[in-house]
Amino acid sequence: MITYRATLDVADELAHYLSRLLVQERRRRATPLGRRALSTFQQAVLGLRWFRDRTAIPGLARDNNISRATGYRYIDEVIEVLAVQAPDLRGRARPPLRSRRHSAQERRPRWRTMTVQFRG
Numbered sequence: 001m002i003t004y005r006a007t008l009d010v011a012d013e014l015a016h017y018l019s020r021l022l023v024q025e026r027r028r029r030a031t032p033l034g035r036r037a038l039s040t041f042q043q044a045v046l047g048l049r050w051f052r053d054r055t056a057i058p059g060l061a062r063d064n065n066i067s068r069a070t071g072y073r074y075i076d077e078v079i080e081v082l083a084v085q086a087p088d089l090r091g092r093a094r095p096p097l098r099s100r101r102h103s104a105q106e107r108r109p110r111w112r113t114m115t116v117q118f119r120g
Contacts (some may be wrong), residue, residue: 008048008049008053009051009052010043010052012047014048015041015044015045015048016041016044018044018047018048018078018081019039019040019041020040020044020062021079021081021082022040022043022044022077022078023040023084025080025081026040028066033048033052037064037065037070038064038066038074042064043074043078044076044078046060046064046071046074046075046078047074047075047079048077050075050078057071057072057075058071060075095109
């Protein structure tokens, strides 16, 4: 396997915000500390990679050394947590189309980006 570094072009504040939402959800579910395969921040990055880059969930799971089923559960949890924040958008969460992504990049403000190390 090849180890590589990738830059996810979303604001790092967004990853931290999503991580805090996931912390609240884990508390609501009374998940014991240390029982999850990924931290809330790692799960947030996994979800943001899925939304932003349309990365296949089996690939995301492999990058994070978790099972494919766990990857799907984590993505579902990210969608649920975000859907609570915007109930009128429930059921509409999907990865962006590549053609829209490139045209939108020209209008999007430049954010600080975070660099995440993936080991495969």
